[in-house]
Amino acid sequence: MAQSPPDPSTCALDAFRYKIAERVAAALPPLTVDQVYSGVDYGKKGADFTIALPRFKLGKVEDVAAKVVAQFQPDEHIESITHDKAFLHFQCKSTTVIREILNQVHALTHEAPSPCYGSNTSGEGKKVIIEYSSPNIAKSFHVGHLRSTIIGGFLANLYKSCGWEVISMNYLGDWGTQFGLIATGFQKYGSQEELEKDPIKHLFEIYVKVNKDAEADPEVKAEAGRWFKRMEEGDESALKNWRVWRALSVKKYTEEYERLNIQFDVYTGESMVGKEWQDKALARLDEMGLIDDVEGAKIVNLEKWKMGKAVIRKRDGTSIYLTRDIGGAIERYEKYKFDKMIYVVSSQQDLHLSQFFKVLELMQFPWAASLQHVNYGLVQGMSTRKGTVVFLDQIIKEAAQVMHEQMQKNEDKYAAIEDPERVALEIGITGVKIQDMAAKRINNYTFNWDRMKSFEGDTGPYLQYAHVRLSSLSRKNPHLLPLPPPSQIDTTSLAESAHAREIVFLLGTYPDVVKVALKTHEPSGVVTYAMRLSHAISSAWEALAVKGEEDLDKARARLWMYESARDVLGAAMRLLSIRPLERM
Ligand code: ARG
Incomplete structure (x- = not known):
């Protein structure tokens, strides 16, 4: 459904929808x-656009439809109308729709000052904070963090392409008693050399060892408790390490995220939430009579909303996860004055998120309504061949290796690849990302390395392959280059091909795919779109060959269409934080 006002300057199909609306309104x-x-x-049923008449409540649909059909005259935009039960179906004129879409893709990809076909300006002047990834230092980076990273990276790109100012924020789990424990363990197990070589791994190892010690020896x-207390009190000697x-x-x-094509504007963390904000929050809650004292612990009763009792401060006075989130949100608002703030966190923390949103709402912060939790389900079965995944770099390495082995199976092709290690890494990461974003966020899924590495089916490698194949066309057809400017390319031959029409119409729908994603926060719609487009292209290769086509006008029109398809497929992939490959 066309849900936003028409904007033919960013979506050529809006002009066609508008023409349809004009005619129908004139008749009714x-x-x-x-x-x-x-x-x-x-x-529906092969039509370009459909209107369901009952929604207008104008009486008997037969009569209503007859009125519209009787007045219909074909023109440059809309070629035909058919009536089927409660529906009116419309067909756009092929030559016009193909021409206008290709012109627009070209202009917005190659001529606009900030090129990007598919983007829009709906978020202009607005600011969004997107918090995602947020792993815990010295603990394992689990697949939940990976999902948050992938989905969050997508959302950051999505909001940017809809005109928003985006602040990508990583809220590290860098505070809490475990750091007292590690400090204690570091004296015994720490090595400066190991730490510098791989800090994430070394800290985790120390944490595991000292945890064992702590179990045996109170x-x-x-x-560790004493040490953390000193940290909370700001004792510099305890904070140094x-x-x-x-x-x-x-x-x-940062290096590992870079390999994933993910960047953060701000690395914050639980340690950075100002104590004053937590205290202020507590004071305000107290003033408003929202706090119960239960044996020294401070509690906000949220039973009324079926959210249990939220502990805001423990008996020993130390802060907790929830308090830091409440104080942190207030602090962020003061600092950034965001229009919206999104938390990309696993559905396992649904209760936590709804508790802290509710507390902020009860505190009557008007901006509390602009907080949003984007949640997602569990991933099962993501282990490497060496065992359980603990670190992000294990996942990246395994993805690259699995892909590398797969590519080596085809010796000839493998020998032709310029930089096989890099290509394997890129396709491997694409495979992981696509598998993660292929279904609705909330679904759990079981990770499968075999599926991830396959070049067939709706996989990451398939998508990269489609892009590479499109990219290779101009290299393989130098006799057609450079293509003349759009106005001098004769596209009439494309209108005669059902394949070409399907591909180009799909290109025309991309701006809507972006708009829908912004509403649903679902990357899966974009993945589905990229797959559909790739399938449509791969079934057109034979019928619409470029190489060997002797009619050069036809060959040029086809090449132009494929290049436009590459631009749009590339845009969709980049939106999904994937780096499209030119060769493999
Ligand atoms: N570090 C947390 C964890 O690993 C996730 C943080 C989510 N964000 C938040 N603002 N609570 O579970």
């Missing part, structure tokens, strides 16, 4: 063009 007073426009859906635990650990971990993570 008192309906307005806008009313009809919002009811012009993508077509004194270790007590010492921790600062180094944090900095080294951030550095290492």
Whole structure:
């Protein structure tokens, strides 16, 4: 359904929808063009667009339809109308629709000042904070963090392409008693050399060892507790090592995220939430009479909303996860004055997120309504051949290796690849990302390395292959280059091919795919789109060959269409944080 006002300058198909709406409105007073426009859906049963008449409540649909059909005259935009039960189906004129879409893809990809076909300006002047990834230092990076990273990276790109100012934020789990424990363990097990080599791994190893010690010896635990208390009190001697650990971990993570094509504007963390904000929040809650004191612990009762009792401060006075989130949100609002803030966190934390959103709402912050939790289900079975996944770099390495082995199976092709290691890494990461984003976020799924590495089916390698094949066309047809400007390319031959029409129409729908994704926060729609487009292209290769086509006008028109398809497929892949390959 056309849900936003028409904007033919970013979506050529809006012009066609609008023409349809004009005609229908003219035949059916008192309906307005806008009313009809919002009811012009993508077509059913092979039509380009369809209108379901009952939504207008104008009486007997047969009569209503007959009126519209009787007045219909074909023109440059809309070629035909058919009536089927409660529906009116419309067909766009092929030559016009192909021409206008290809012109637009070309202009917005190659001529616009900030090129990107598919983007829009709906978020102009607005600011969104997107918090995602957020692993815990010294603990394992689990697949839940990977999902948050992948989905969050997508959302950041998506909001940017809809005109929003985006702040990508990583909220590290860098605070809590475990750091007292590691400090204690570091004296015994720490090595400066190991730390510098791989801080994430080394800190995790220490954590595992000292945890064991603590189980056997309560004194270790007590010492860790004392150490963390000193940290909370701001004792610089207790914080010194921790600062180094944090900095080294951030550095290492930044490199790994870079390999994933993910970038953060801000690395914050639980340690950075100002104590004053937590205290202020507590004071305000107290003033508003929202706090119960239960044996020294401070509690907000959320039973009324079926969210249990939220502990805001523990008996020993130390802060907790929830308090830091409440204080952190207030602090962020003061600092950034965001219009929206999104938390990309596993559905396992649904209760936590709804509790802290509710507390902020009860505190009557008007911006509390602009917080959004984007959640997702569990991933099962993501282990490497060496065992359980603990670190992000294990996942990246395994993906690259699995892909590398797969590519080596085809010796000839493998020998022709310029930089096989890099290509394997890129396709491997694409495979992981596509598998992760292929279904609705909330679904659990079982990770499968065999499926991920396959070049067949709706996989990452398939998508990369489709892009590479499109990219190779101009290299293989130098006799057609450079292509003349669009106005001098004769596209009439494309209108005669059902394949070409399907491909180009799909290109025309891309701006809507982006708009829908912004509403649903689902990457799966974009994945489905990229797959559909790739399938449509691969079934056209034979019928619409470029190489060997002797009619050069035809050959040029086809090449132009394929290049446009490459631009749009590339845009969709980049939106999904995938780096499209030119060769493999
Ligand atoms: N570090 C947390 C974890 O690994 C996730 C943080 C989610 N974000 C938040 N603001 N609570 O479970």
